[in-house]
Amino acid sequence: MIALLLGLAQAQDYAFPTSAADYGSWYLSTHFDHGGVDYACGSDRYSGHDGTDFGAGSWSGMAAGRDITAAANGVVQYVHDGERDDCANDCTSAANVVQIQHADGHLSVYGHLKRFSITVDVGDPVTCGQKIGEMGSSGNSSAPHLHFGVYTGTTGLDPYHGSCHSPASMWVSQGGYQGVPSRTCDASAPPPSSGGGGCGAVMLSGHLAFVAFPPLFLFGRRKRRQA
Numbered sequence: 001m002i003a004l005l006l007g008l009a010q011a012q013d014y015a016f017p018t019s020a021a022d023y024g025s026w027y028l029s030t031h032f033d034h035g036g037v038d039y040a041c042g043s044d045r046y047s048g049h050d051g052t053d054f055g056a057g058s059w060s061g062m063a064a065g066r067d068i069t070a071a072a073n074g075v076v077q078y079v080h081d082g083e084r085d086d087c088a089n090d091c092t093s094a095a096n097v098v099q100i101q102h103a104d105g106h107l108s109v110y111g112h113l114k115r116f117s118i119t120v121d122v123g124d125p126v127t128c129g130q131k132i133g134e135m136g137s138s139g140n141s142s143a144p145h146l147h148f149g150v151y152t153g154t155t156g157l158d159p160y161h162g163s164c165h166s167p168a169s170m171w172v173s174q175g176g177y178q179g180v181p182s183r184t185c186d187a188s189a190p191p192p193s194s195g196g197g198g199c200g201a202v203m204l205s206g207h208l209a210f211v212a213f214p215p216l217f218l219f220g221r222r223k224r225r226q227a
């Protein structure tokens with residue numbers, strides 16, 4: 001009811017954000033940090049990490065090209081491109097990134113992308129599975145990987161459900177521990193519609209791009225915990 005009063009549509013679940021051709025190349029790297037444990041009470045996290053990292057063959061995978069796609073229908077809310085993408089813990093510049101606004105109010109964020117690989121612009125409606133860029137190593141990154149984040153406002157949410165994170169999974173099918181979620185799209189998700197980019201989007205993109213992102217990829221300097 002609250003969502004309806006606010007004009008927000010139903011929640012959608014996420015597909016693993018890559019193409020069918022590249023899906024088999026991906027592996028889980030590091031989970032979201034819940035105060036010292038990951039969602040399943042394991043130790044596959046690092047302090048302050050408020051997203052999930054996935055790798056796909058490191059430098060050779062990046063050279064071959066690893067597609068990043070929209071995890072659900074939405075509207076592109078922020079794009080930043082043009083930064084170095086060969087960072088190996090030696091960059092202080094921002095990451096190349098795409099942020100997508102979804103109908104339920106959540107943002108999905110795709111970080112560390114390859115320079116000039118981004119194929120979408122702010123305001124573009126995107127459908128689940130549509131290519132938006134390629135894996136890279138931009139920003140404060142040690143090697144090529146995807147940082148996938150979900151936000152409500154400026155608060156990071158872990159899309160996984162487990163014994164140390166009780167909310168329902170936001171993946172269509174999250175798969176086993178340390179596996180890779182299914183790339184099946186949420187068939188019940190509302191179609192994308194243009195018209196995103198209101199004042200809230202401007203405020204949020206500025207925060208994530210110029211405040212949150214550099215510290216986010218300085219790994220561990222930001223404290224952001226999910227209750």
Ligand SMILES: [Zn+2]
Pocket residue numbers: 049051052053146147148
């Ligand atoms: Zn990360």
